[in-house]
Amino acid sequence: MRNLWLIFAQAATVAVGALFVITTLKPEWLGRSASGPQVVELRQAMSSAILPGRATSYNDAVRRAVPAVVNIFTSKEIKSQRHPFLDDPLFRHFFGDRLEEEPQRAASLGSGVIVSSKGYILTNHHVIEAADEIEVALVDGKKLKARAVGSDPETDIAVLQVEGGQVPAITFGDADALRVGDVVLAIGNPFGVGQTVTMGIVSALGRNQLGINTFENFIQTDAAINPGNSGGALIDTAGNLVGINTAIYSRSGGSLGIGFAIPASSAKQVMEQIIETGSVTRGWIGVEAQEITPEIAESFRLSSTNGVLIAGVLRGGPAEKAGLKPGDVLVAIEGRSVKDPNSMLNLVAALVPGKPASIRYKRDNKDVEVQIAVGKRPTQQRRRR
Numbered sequence: 147m148r149n150l151w152l153i154f155a156q157a158a159t160v161a162v163g164a165l166f167v168i169t170t171l172k173p174e175w176l177g178r179s180a181s182g183p184q185v186v187e188l189r190q191a192m193s194s195a196i197l198p199g200r201a202t203s204y205n206d207a208v209r210r211a212v213p214a215v216v217n218i219f220t221s222k223e224i225k226s227q228r229h230p231f232l233d234d235p236l237f238r239h240f241f242g243d244r245l246e247e248e249p250q251r252a253a254s255l256g257s258g259v260i261v262s263s264k265g266y267i268l269t270n271h272h273v274i275e276a277a278d279e280i281e282v283a284l285v286d287g288k289k290l291k292a293r294a295v296g297s298d299p300e301t302d303i304a305v306l307q308v309e310g311g312q313v314p315a316i317t318f319g320d321a322d323a324l325r326v327g328d329v330v331l332a333i334g335n336p337f338g339v340g341q342t343v344t345m346g347i348v349s350a351l352g353r354n355q356l357g358i359n360t361f362e363n364f365i366q367t368d369a370a371i372n373p374g375n376s377g378g379a380l381i382d383t384a385g386n387l388v389g390i391n392t393a394i395y396s397r398s399g400g401s402l403g404i405g406f407a408i409p410a411s412s413a414k415q416v417m418e419q420i421i422e423t424g425s426v427t428r429g430w431i432g433v434e435a436q437e438i439t440p441e442i443a444e445s446f447r448l449s450s451t452n453g454v455l456i457a458g459v460l461r462g463g464p465a466e467k468a469g470l471k472p473g474d475v476l477v478a479i480e481g482r483s484v485k486d487p488n489s490m491l492n493l494v495a496a497l498v499p500g501k502p503a504s505i506r507y508k509r510d511n512k513d514v515e516v517q518i519a520v521g522k523r524p525t526q527q528r529r530r531r
Contacts, residue, residue, distance in 0.1 A: 204329075204331060204345065204383055206385065207331060207381060207382070207383050207384055207385035208331065208333070208343050208385070209385070210316075210317070210384075210385030211316055211331075211333060211379055211381045211385040211386075211387070212285055212333060212341065212343070213284070213285050213286075213314040214259055214260040214261075214313075214314050214315055214316035214379070215257060215258070215259055215260075215285065215316075215333045215334065215341065215378055215379050216257065216258045216259070216260060216267060216282040216283060216284055216285075217255070217256075217257060217258075217282065217283040217335040217340075217341065218255070218256040218257060218258045218267075218269060218273055218274070218280065218281075218282050218292075218306075218335075218377060219255060219280070219281045219282070219283065220255075220256070220273065220274055220277035220279065220280050220281075221277065221278070221279045222276050222277050222278050222279070255335060255337075255338045255373075255374045256269060256270065256273030256274070256335070256374060256376050256377045256378075257269065257273075257333075257334035257335050257374065257375055257376060257377045257378030257379075257391070258273070258282060258306060258377045258378070259316055259377070259378065259379045259387060259390065260313050260314060260315050260316060261315055261316060261318070261387070261414075261417070262315050263312060263313060263314075263315050264307070265307045265308040265309055265310075265313055266295070266305060266306070266307050266417070266421065267282065267292065267305065267306040267307065267308065268303065268304075268305060268377070268390055268413055268417055269303075269304050269305075269306060269376075269377030269390070270302050270303065270304060270376045270377040270390065270392055271297040271298060271299050271301075271302045271303060271304045272302060272376065273304065273376050273377045274294055274297065274304050274306065275297075275299075277294075280292040280293070280294065280306060282306070282308055284313070285341055290308040290309070290310045291308065291309075292306040292307065292308045293306065293307055294306055295307050295420055295421060295424070296420035296421075296424045296425055297420070298416050298420065298425070298426040299360075299525075300359060300360035300361050300426075300428075301359055301360070301361050301408065301412065301413075301416050301426075302358070302359050302392055302408070303390070303408065303413050303416045303417065303420075304377075304420075305417050305420045305421060316379060316381075316385075316386075316387045317385070317386045317387065318386060318387050318410050318414065319381070319382050319384065319386025319387055319388045319410060320386075320388075320411075321365070321388045321389060321409040321410040321411045321412075322409070322411055324348050324351060324365065324382075324388055324409075325348065325351075326347075326348050326349065326350060326351060327347055327348060328347060328348045328382065328383075329345065329346075329347055329382075329383050330345075330346060330347065330348055330365075330367055330369055330380050330381065330382060330383075330388065330389075331343055331344065331345050331346075331369060331380070331381050331382075331383075332344045332345075332346070332367070332369040332370065332371050332375060332378065332379070332380050332391055332405070332407075333378050333379045333380075333381065334371070334372075334374060334375030334376070334377070334378025334379070334391060335374045335375070335378070336370075336371075336372035336373065336374040336375050337372060337373060337374050338374055339374075342375075344369045344370040344371075345369055346367050346368040346369030346370070346403075346405075347367065347368060347369075348365060348366070348367055349366040349367055349368050349404070350365075350366040351365060351366070352364075353365075353366050353406060354488050355488055356393075356406070358392070358393050358406065359392075360491070361491065361492065361495065362488070363408075363409060363412055364392070364393075364406040364407060364408065364409075365380065365388070365389045365406065365407045365408075365409055366404065366405070366406055367380065367389075367405050367406075367407060368403040368404070368405070369405060370403075370405070371391050371393075371394050371405035371406075371407075372394070375391045376391060376392060376393070377390060377391065377392075378390070378391045379391070380407040387410045388407075388409070388410050389407030389408060389409055389410055389413075390407055390408045390410065390413050391405065391406075391407045392406055392407055392408050393405070393406045394406070427499060427522060427523075428494075428495040428496075428497075428499075428522070428523040429494050429495055429496065429497030429498065429499055429503070429520045429521070429522075429523060430463075430464070430494065430495075430499070430520070430521045430522060430523035430524065431463065431464045431465045431468075431494055431497075431505075431518055431520065431521065432459065432460035432463020432464050432465045432466065432521065433456050433458065433459055433460070433463075433465045433470065433476070434456070434457045434458035434459075435454040435455065435456060435457065435476065435487040435490050435491075436454060436455045436456075436457040436487065437454065437455075437486055437487055438451045438452070438453060438454060438455050438475065439451065442455060446473065446475075447511070448475060448508075448511070449511060452475075452477060452483070452485075453475045453476050453477035453478075453483075453484050453485075453507075453508065454475070454476050454484055454486060454487050454490050455473070455474075455475055456470055456471070456472055456473065456474045456475070456476055456507070457472060458472055459471060459472055463521065464518050464519050464520060464521045465518065467518075467519065468505065468516045468517070468518040468519070469514075469516055470505070470507060470516075471509075473509075474507045474508065474509050474514075475507055475508040475509075476490060476505065476506075476507045477506050477507060477508060477513075478504075478505070478506040479493040479494060479497070479503065479504075479505055479506075480493070480497070480503050480504055481504065494520075494523075495523065497520040498520060499520050499521055499522035499523075500519075500520065500522075501520055502517045502518065502519055502520070503517070503518055503520050504516070504517055504518075505517075505518045
C-alpha cells in the first residue's frame with residue numbers, strides 16, 4: 147500500500163511540473179493567450195515596422211523644394227546726424243573733408259521662394275522694407291540682384307524679381323486642404339547660418355486677431371521658425387508650397403514652437419495683383435466696427451450678438467452717404483453674413499472699388515438694406531511687432 151502511495155505522489159508531482167512548464171512556455175497548447183484573459187476586447191495596432199505608408203524620410207520633398215528657396219540679403223543707407231563742426235568755416239579750412247562722415251549701411255537677412263521661372267520671388271514685406279539694395283543667393287551659391295516689384299504691408303507680402311536666366315520654381319500645394327495634424331516642413335535661412343529645414347505639424351488654422359497684420363488668416367505650426375526664416379517656404383510632405391513663413395511667438399527671439407505662415411493661396415492672390423498693377427486694391431466703406439458681446443447686446447437691446455456694431459462712421463465716407471450711423475448693427479455684405487470685425491474687414495476688402503454693393507444692417511431691431519458706393523481702401527502702414 148505504501149508503494150502505491152509513493153507512485154501516486156511521484157506521478158502527481160511530475161504532472162504539476164509538466165503543467166507549469168507548458169503554461170509558461172506553450173500556453174497556446176492549453177487554448178489560452180500568453181497575456182491572460184482580456185476583460186475588454188481591444189484592437190492592437192500593427193508593429194511600427196510594418197505600418198503601411200509610414201514616412202521614414204522627407205528627403206524627396208526637400209529635394210523638390212529646396213532649389214526654389216533663396217536667401218535674401220538687403221541693405222539700406224543710414225542717415226547719420228551731421229556734426230556741427232562741419233559747418234564751421236574755420237574747422238573746414240584746417241581739416242578739409244576729413245571730418246566728413248562715411249555713410250553707414252544696415253544689412254538684414256531673410257528668405258524667399260521662387261514661384262515662377264520668370265524670376266518672381268515671394269517674401270515678406272518686412273524683409274525688404276526700406277531696402278535700397280536687394281541680393282538673393284540660390285542654393286548653389288549663385289547670387290543675383292533683385293528688384294522689388296511691389297509689396298502689401300497689410301498682409302506682409304512682397305514680390306521681387308531677379309534676372310539672369312532660368313531659375314527653379316516651386317510647385318503650389320492646396321493650402322485650403324490642410325488639416326490640423328498634417329506634417330509640414332519649414333525651409334529658410336535662420337540667423338544667417340545657411341539654408342535649414344525643420345519639421346513639425348499644422349497646429350491650428352485660420353489664426354487671426356494676433357495684431358501682426360491687418361489681414362490675418364495664419365497657419366500655425368510648431369516647425370521651428372527663427373529670425374531669418376521670414377519669407378521662406380512652408381511645404382507639405384510632397385514638397386509643395388502651402389505657406390510663407392512670417393512670424394513667431396517668442397520671448398527670447400528664438401523658436402518656442404509657435405510659428406505663423408501666410409497660406410499660399412492668400413499669398414498667390416496678393417502676388418497676382420502686385421505683378422499686374424504694382425499694388426493691391428481693396429474695398430472700403432469708412433466705418434469702425436466693434437464686436438457685439440452679450441453685455442453690448444443687452445445695453446443696446448439687441449435680440450442677438452450676430453453681426454458687428456458700427457462704433458464710428460467716417461464723415462463724407464461711403465457708409466455715411468449710404469445712411470449708416472453709429473449704433474447700427476451690420477449683419478450682411480453682398481448677402482454674406484458678418485460674424486465679427488475681422489470677417490467684416492475681409493468681406494469689405496473683397497469688394498470692388500467704384501462698384502455698388504448691398505449692405506444689410508439693423509436699426510432699432512428693424513432690418514434695413516441699402517446700396518453703398520464702395521471706395522478704395524487707403525494705403526495703410528504695416529503694424530510694428
